[in-house]
Amino acid sequence: MKKLNREFYSRDTLEVAKDLLGKYLVRESKGKKIVGKIVETEAYMGTKDKGAHTYSGKVTPRTEAMFGIPGTSYVYLIYGMYNCFNVVTKEEGIPEAVLIRAVEPIEGLEEMSLNRFNKSYIELKKREIRNLTSGPGKLCIALDIDRSLNKADLCGDNLYIENPDVDEKINIVESKRIGIDYAEEAKDYLWRFYIEGNEYVSVK
DNA sequence: AATGCGATTCTCT
DNA sequence: GAGAATCGCATTT
Numbered sequence: 001m002k003k004l005n006r007e008f009y010s011r012d013t014l015e016v017a018k019d020l021l022g023k024y025l026v027r028e029s030k031g032k033k034i035v036g037k038i039v040e041t042e043a044y045m046g047t048k049d050k051g052a053h054t055y056s057g058k059v060t061p062r063t064e065a066m067f068g069i070p071g072t073s074y075v076y077l078i079y080g081m082y083n084c085f086n087v088v089t090k091e092e093g094i095p096e097a098v099l100i101r102a103v104e105p106i107e108g109l110e111e112m113s114l115n116r117f118n119k120s121y122i123e124l125k126k127r128e129i130r131n132l133t134s135g136p137g138k139l140c141i142a143l144d145i146d147r148s149l150n151k152a153d154l155c156g157d158n159l160y161i162e163n164p165d166v167d168e169k170i171n172i173v174e175s176k177r178i179g180i181d182y183a184e185e186a187k188d189y190l191w192r193f194y195i196e197g198n199e200y201v202s203v204k
Numbered sequence: 205a206a207t208g209c210g211a212t213t214c215t216c217t
Numbered sequence: 218g219a220g221a222a223t224c225g226c227a228t229t230t
Contacts, residue, residue: 042211051211062226079212080223086211099211137212179211202212 002162006155013089013096017043018193021086022170023161025103027143032111036103037135037164040194040201042177046095051183051191055097065151066095068201075140075150075158082137085145087154087161101178101192103133104199104200105142112142135202148162171196178203 002021009016020038027034044052046066051064053076065074066088074086074097086097105112112132113121124132133139140146145159154160176189181187194201 044211053211056227060227076211077225078209079210080211080225082221101211131213135212178210182210 002165003155004071004161004163006069009087009154010091011089013043013045013098014016014191016087016089017041017191018172020098020100020161021166021172021195022167023108024164025100025139025143026160026162027062027108029144030156032108034108034111035106036112036139036143038100038102038161039104039107039198040100040102040192042099042101042193043191044097044099045191046090049183049189050186051177051180051189052095057095060121063095065094066097068151070152073149073154075145075147075152077147078150079138083116083135083146084139085140085149097181099136100139101136102194102200102202103130103139103143105129106200111144115144116123116142132197132200134200 020041023038025036025038032123046054047057054066059067068088070089071089074088075083078084086099088097091098109121116132132141149159152159173194173196175192176188177192
């Protein structure tokens with residue numbers, strides 16, 4: 001059983017965020033399979049986190065997904081044009097989630113390239129290859145993830161996460177989260193995790 | 205009904 | 218390193 005089950009997600013959010021590093025995010029749509037290795041994550045800790053959408057604790061149309069069952073998705077629109085993909089964790093009613101900030105392209109390179117730059121993978125410049133999936137908005141474009149996948153079940157078949165066949169040793173770096181300067185003391189929490197030395201991490 | 209702005213990315217300089 | 222693009226949501230009138 002390679003696919004991560006509900007129990008994996010039904011744990012402490014910081015643990016899930018770290019354990020997701022090195023796992024394979026799989027997207028199946030239109031008969032195509034796209035796979036990226038998760039290399040960067042951020043934890044958002046519900047009502048005690050000023051950086052989280054759910055800090056107020058109120059259920060709203062946008063944040064409703066974060067209150068859902070662990071192992072489902074929370075996809076939201078940011079800056080009017082980009083989607084961000086999160087994994088809902090902990091337990092139903094506790095609005096915590098892990099933002100997937102970057103993946104490393106593994107399989108379906110041609111499909112990713114077409115989604116991102118509308119041209120073939122072999123035509124990409126080095127810079128474009130590095131920018132395929134090195135950010136939360138970028139990976140959503142590459143893996144064809146949008147808000148139609150909000151509240152999707154990650155224990156299903158369209159979008160899921162699995163263990164790689166051979167897991168390699170990784171060093172995890174802990175650092176401050178990106179883009180939440182308004183979050184007062186919470187902006188300094190070391191709730192961002194990434195694989196040391198990986199080229200696809202968005203901010204080193 | 206109106207307002208203000210963001211868990212980003214891209215393109216320039 | 219700075220500025221633009223762009224719109225749904227949360228909050229305020």
